[in-house]
Amino acid sequence: MSTVTITDLEAAVEDAAAHLYVWALKDIPQDLREALADAATRETSVPGQRVLQTILKNVNVAESEKNLVCQDTGIAVYTCRVGEHFPLHPARIYAALKAGTERATIEHPLRSNAVHTITRENTGPNTGYRLPIVHWEFIPDWDGLDVKCVPKGSGSENMSFLKMCVPADGVKGVKKFVLESIVEAGGKPCPPGIVGVGIGGSADYAMYLAKEAIARPVGTRNADPHVAKLEEELYELLNETGIGPMGLGGDVTVLQCHVEHADTHMTLNPVAVNYQCWAARRASAHVAANGEVEFDREF
Ligand code: SF4
Known part of the structure; x- marks a missing residue:
């Protein structure tokens, strides 16, 4: 019989x-490091090459100095997969995520970015009303909890786009909109990064899917072959723009393009674009029902 108490479990989630x-x-995932190193082997422009070498050096310095890869600590976005038998209620999981975000901000310390959206007054240690942001998924016949943290910097989050295409626009219209969005974004989202595209569902769900797409390991392909083909085509197309690293011109504008999709209404064709900068930070933990925690990059 488990001896874990709910308070212990809440403390484990907070930790x-x-x-x-x-x-x-501080420590970006290995797949991202490899994608950046690979980009440096392909980049032929001098400014682009210089940017990529600086990024790679930045990553190594952050690791050796145990410091942040970027000063923008972002807003903490969590995705939780909660097993139906996990003993802690989602309301307590949310409280623990909020407390953990605050502790990390105060104890490290980290820059506190959170403000009231009208008054612009700081609301505390990277928390506030409806911050941090948590996405939920509930898993039947399971007693665990997976938590993924994706800090989202403003430079890339500001480069988010939504269009309600019509069905007659088809896949061509989707590609056109993604291309226009990335051209409009230019160097602002600190390229080369990961372009997340959400298609289908509804307006809000398409943007949620785009956010899911940026949090996948770099270069993974969608299980649906139609969507995977679109990912490949968009990846090629976006790298033909010549925007290049930090918008200074070059061959590598995006490290990857990931697409997530949902079925939709017969008269809808929503497309959302969410950009993730080169510092595509993500980290995950698995919390067992007995309070044991394992840290990993993925769940
Ligand atoms: S967009 Fe990314 S790399 Fe650029 S400043 Fe923000 S967090 Fe840093």
Whole structure:
């Protein structure tokens, strides 16, 4: 019989959140490091090459100095997969994620970015009304909890776009909109990064899917072959823009393009674009029902 108490479990989730937020900010995933190194082998423009070498050096310095890869600590966005038998209620999970975010911000310390959206007054240690942002998924026949933390910098989040295409626009219209969005974004979202595209569902769900897409390991392909083909085509197309690293011109504008999709209404064709900068930070933890925590990059 488990001896874990709910308070212990809440404390375990809080500790996990505090660790994830800082870990994600300091130590970028291996697949991203490889994608950046690979980009440097392909980039032929001199300014682009210089930017990529600086980025790679930045990553190594952050690691050796145990410091942040970027000063923008972003807003903490969590995705939780909650097993139906996990003993802690989602309301308590949310409280623990919030407390963990605050602790990480105060104890590290991290820059506190959160403000009231009208008054612009700081609302505290990277938390506030409806902050942090948490997306939920509930898993039947399971007693665990997976938490993924994706700190989202403003430079890239500001480069988010939504269009309600019509069905007659088809896939061609989707590609045109993604291309126009990335051209409009130019160097602002600190390229080369990951372009997340959400298609289908509804307006809000398409943007949620775009956010899901940026949090996938770099270069993974959608299980649906139609969507995977679109990912490949968009990846090629976006790298033909010549925007290049930090918008200074070059061959590598995006490290990857990931697409997530949902079925939709027969008269809808929503397309959302969410950009993730080169510092595509993410980190995950698995919390067992007995309070044991394992840290990993993925769930
Ligand atoms: S967009 Fe990314 S790399 Fe650029 S400043 Fe923001 S967090 Fe840093």
